[in-house]
Amino acid sequence: MNYQDLLNSGANVSVTLKLEDLREIIKEVTGNQKHISKTSQPEEFLSRKEVLSILKIDSSTLWSWEKTGYIKSFPFGGRKRYKSSDVEAIRTGRKGERSYK
DSSP: OOHHHHHHHTOOOOOOOOHHHHHHHHHHHHHHHHHHHHHOOOOOEEEHHHHHHHHTOOHHHHHHHHHHTSSOEEEETTEEEEEHHHHHHHHHTOTTOOOOO
């Protein structure tokens, strides 16, 4: 039985470890945490005014895009916010891009 099995079992046990084994466990745990923190960046959200300014569009265009599902808004404190990644995809022309093979 390895230490993962012991942790998952919920048993109340005392464990004696060699210092090298403890280092290996710590290295494994902290390595997993570093991997998680690198891959899960918090999403940045933009206000309606910021989106209009970045995309250089009118508010009626943004409204139309929301209604057709081209861009999605998220409510925050009674106001709409937009994912910066979605806005950037539209700005650079990647949104709705099709790959033909």
